[in-house]
Amino acid sequence: METFDLIIVGGGPVGLFTGYFAGLHGLKTIILEALADYGGQPQMLYPAKTIQDIPAYRKINGTALTKQLLASLETTTTVLRKNYRATTFNKYKDLWVINHEIAAKSIIIATGQGAFRPKQLPIKLDDQIADHVHYSLPDPAIFTNKDVAVLGGGDSALDFSLELAKLARVTLIHRRPEFRGMESNVQKLKKLKNVEILTPYLPQALSFHDNKIRLTCKQVGSNKERQKDFDEILVAYGFRANNRFLRKWEVELEEGLVAVNSKMQTNLNGVYAIGDAVTYDGRAPLIGLGFGEGQIAVMQIMRQVFPEKMLTVHSTALQ
Template structure:
C-alpha cells in the first residue's frame, strides 16, 4: 500500500465535494478527492442526469449531467488528485493533529478533512404492491436515467413532491401521455413548479392511491382508489416511475474512528463548517446548523467557507485571495 500526504482530503465526489476540491486548487492546497462511485457527480449524476435543477445561480434549468460537466470543466482549471471507485474505510486522528485516511487500496495522511457525503447511501422508497418487484427495471422504475427511453410511451409518475413533478414535466415532451398520480389534491412542490405543471399537458390524477397492479405482455394496469371515497379507476400504461423519496444513512461514518457530534442523523457544524472534531469539516445535505437549507446552492456556499477556514488554520501567514477576480486564473 502506498502512502501520500495532503493538506486536505475531500470525501465525496458529488457537486459539493467537486466544488470544494476546485476551491482547494484555487488556494493551491495539496488536496485529494475520494469518491466511492466510479465517476464524479454523486447522486445527481447517478440518479438524475436529465432532471432540471433550478436553484443554481446563473444556470436556470440546467440538467444534472450538464451541471456535473460544468463542475468537471471548472475542476480542470485547478486540478487536485482524484481517486474514484474508492471507499474510505477509516479516518483516524493522530496525536499530532493530522489524519490517517485508509481505504482498501491505500493509506494516506491529511492535515484536514472535508466530509461531503450528502445523506450517504440511498435507496428508493419502494412501491408496496404485489408484483412491483417483478416489474422493477422493466416497466417499473425508481430513476430516470435517460428520458428518451420513454419516447412514445404512456407513463404514470407516482409522487407529489418537486422531484416527481420535475420527472413528469421532463417526460411530457417525449412521452405519448404522462399521468401524475398523487394521494393528495395539493402538491408539495415549489409554487412556480406546480403552476408550470398545471399549465402543462400532464394528466393529474388526484387524490388517488395505487392499490393494485395487473400486468400484461405489453402494458401494466394500475388500480386506483380515490381517497376518502369508494370510487376506483383503472389506468393502463407502458411504464411506471415511482418517486416516493429515498431512505438514506451515513452508516460508513459510524465505522470511522471519529466521534462526530450529530443532530437528527446529520453532522453538526459551526459557522465555518467545522464539526465537533478540529480539522474535520462537513458540507452539503449531510450537515445541520441554524438556518440550514438543503439545496445544492447552499452547499456551493458552504464549500468555500470550509476551505477558507481550514486554509487559515493550516497556513495562518499565507495570503489568501479574497475575490475570485484576484486569483489570476487563465481560462483554457
C-alpha cells in the same frame, strides 16, 4: 490502500464544487458519492426547478447545475467515485481511512442531510422489469417518444411529469385525488394533451407483455382495476436520508448535524465538514453558502496539512 491528500464524502453540489476547488489548488482529491448519480438534492429532489441564487447564474435548474459542476471537475485531476457509500471511518497512523480502503490526511464531510435512498416501489420486480423502473431523471432524453408512467404526488412527481411531457407521453398516477405538490404545476399538466392524470389509483402489479410493461392499478376505495402499458416507469415517492453513520465516526454532532468552527473544522484533527451536513450559529441551507464553506475548508487544509502546496489563494495566480 488508495491514498489521496483529501477525501470528500458526498457528491452533492457542495462536495462537487469543493472537489473542483481542491483539484484546482493541486490537492490529490477523491469525491465519494453513495448514489448512482451525482448532484445531491438539486439533482435528486428538484432537477427541473429554477434556482435563482447560484452566484453568476441568473437562473439554472438542478440538472444543469450538476452538469456544470461535473464539467468543471473534468478540468482537474479530482477522482469521482459513485455508487460508493462511506460507512466506516478509522485512523491509521496520520491517515483517515474510509471503508478500510481509501485513505487521506484530510477529510471533508459533505453528506448533506445524509445518504439518500429512494423510497422503493413496494412491488416485487423481476430483473427484466426492474431495468425499466427508474427513481431519478438524470437524462430525460432516454424517454424520448416513450410511454412513461410517473408515480407519486409530490413536487418531484409533478416536475418529472412536466419535464417528460416535453418529449414523451406521460401518465401521472397518484393514490390520492389531490396532489401534495404545487397546484400551479397540476394545472399546467392538466392542460397538456400528452399527459393523462390517474387518481386515486394505487399501483398493484407490473408484468411484461409484447415488450411493454403492463401496470395494473387499483382505484382507491373501490375494487375497480385499470391496466395500461408503458415503456418506462419513473417512481417519485421521495427519498429517505440517513446521517446515522456519523454517530459512529465520533465527530461531534448537534441535533444530528456536524458541529464546526469558523474554519469548518470538526472536533477531529484533519476532519472538516461543509454544506447541509453542518450546523453553526447563523447557518442557512443554501448552495452558495456551502460553496464558500468548501473554499474555507480547502484553504484551511492547505495551510495546516499541506503548507508546501499552498502557492496562492487566488485562482488568477495559478496559470
